[in-house]
Amino acid sequence: MLSKMNIGSLSLRNNIFLAPMAGITDLPFRVLTRTFGSSLCFTEMVSANGLVRRTHKSYEYLKSSPDDSPLGVQIFGSDPDILREAAGIVTELGADLIDINAGCPVKKVLKTGAGAALMRDPAKFEAIVKSVRGATHLPLTVKIRSGWGNDELNAIEIAGIAEDCGADALSLHPRTVRQGFSGIADWNLIGLAKKSIGIPVIGSGDIRKSEDVLEMIEKTGCDGVMVGRGALGNPWIFKAITAFISNGTTPDPPSPIEREAVILQHLEMNISLYGKEMGVKNFRKHLLWYTKGLKGGSKFRKAAILVNEMNELLEMVHEYLQPLSNGTSGAEKL
Ligand SMILES: Cc1cc2nc3c(=O)[nH]c(=O)nc-3n(C[C@H](O)[C@H](O)[C@H](O)COP(=O)(O)O)c2cc1C
Known part of the structure; x- marks a missing residue:
């Protein structure tokens, strides 16, 4: 279950990643989780507008170091041209992978037509993925949710568009926008996405202990797993997960x-x-x-x-x- 994984041209030593989290997954936290076994980390979502307009804060989020590799930079926005330009900037600055945020449920972001609002506008979503794909040779991933609400579950349609437009992998956090972070993530959707597209699928949502990873992989067949809140104050979770799914052992909790x-x-x-x-x-x-x-x-x-x-x-x-x-x-x- 612990396996090497490729995303486009990027070879990863295992399939367990740190999920992007705003205000949390900065350089220090990423480096720390890597020492315990996370094979790929992401910046928090960075505004494409901010990058293009050279806003200081946006560039702060890109701060990295040699021991912070491989690094996925997540960008968000609603204008295909701006996202194209931002992808070019991020590529030049040396990112290892670009991730498009199409899952953020925060009102301030949705109001601008970015984040999960893109899932409500498949034509715009398509234009954005195509535009970013055309701007970079880097591996490209897209992170989505289930959809807007239970009456608008279109993750599978959006996943298909991402694949058709050249994304190299899809990350899915199967909660709706309306759900926010409440209730439980519907892992069944991760399984459906895996069946419906050919690119690797990375599951996200409700991983709190090693056994959850095994269960998610077994239930859904997903290729990789992201850990978000389960890593807060608990970077050791990556050591526990990698040990458990590679040889069934459970390391002692940290003294x-x-x-x-x-x-x-x-x-x-x-x-x-x-x-x-x-x-x-x-x-x-x-x-x-x-x-x-x-x-x-x-x-x-x-x-x-x-x-x-x-x-x-x-x-x-x-x-x-x-x-x-x-x-x-x-x-x-x-
Ligand atoms: C505080 C916080 C900030 C987050 N920020 C981002 C973000 O910037 N980009 C993103 O794609 N997802 C973000 N997420 C969602 C996580 O990446 C993840 O998909 C979600 O928390 C579900 O996984 P978990 O149950 O392991 O936390 C955030 C989640 C939390 C709790």
């Missing part, structure tokens, strides 16, 4: 000492990318995820949220996690 080491590594990468102030500030959400479900976690989180200084935060993490190694909680001292 408090290992957890602390990864938190330190993650925070250091954050600070080197964003600087001291922003690096700590935007790490807080990760720290909340890293300590979710741990003994005394909520007390720790209440205290940690107030800290702005890196060394103070690290000391607090150490004092909290070390006693957990012998079953007590350092949160008592906070």
Whole structure:
């Protein structure tokens, strides 16, 4: 089940990927998940308009490093010409793969005709995929949802268009736009997509543990699997998944000492990318995820949220996690 996978000309060492997540899948988080086994990572969705207009923020999302490879850059927009130009820019900047976002359900994005709004306009969707295909030699993927609502489930039609226009793989998160992120993902649709198109299909949605990956592959026949929310505060999930589906083993969960080491590594990468102030500030959400479900976690989180200084935060993490190694909680001292 753990197998090498090709997307166009790109050879990947396995078929387990980090899903694109806005505000989360930046350079530090991508590098971290790669060390645990994710074979392909994506940037968060980057505005094609922003790239073409040279908006600073859009280029920030493209920041990468040699250990952040292979990298898929996800672009969104609604104008085929702008997307063509953006694809050219991303290609020149050295991406390994381009992904078109046709699944974002956020109102602000839908209002502009981008994201999942493209699924409601198959002619526009077709023009966009053709246009991007013509602008790059890179492997091209498209990420879609089930459709707009239960009365508008057109993922299979859209998947066919993507294939006909030259996409090299399709990612499917089988929830509708109306569903947002609630309810459960309908994996049956992933199976239907796999049966109806010839390019590889990557399944996304509700992967929280290794067994889910096996179940998704067995039920749907999909070629690859993306992990999104299951990786939050849990980059180890890639180690667990790759071990489980290659030889049925389950590695021990990270010890408090290992957890602390990864938190330190993650925070250091954050600070080197964003600087001291922003690096700590935007790490807080990760720290909340890293300590979710741990003994005394909520007390720790209440205290940690107030800290702005890196060394103070690290000391607090150490004092909290070390006693957990012998079953007590350092949160008592906070
Ligand atoms: C906070 C957040 C941000 C997301 N941002 C993106 C995005 O930028 N582009 C995209 O294609 N999907 C995005 N997604 C959707 C995920 O890639 C994934 O398809 C979805 O969360 C379902 O998988 P999961 O249950 O493993 O999280 C986002 C999801 C979350 C939770």
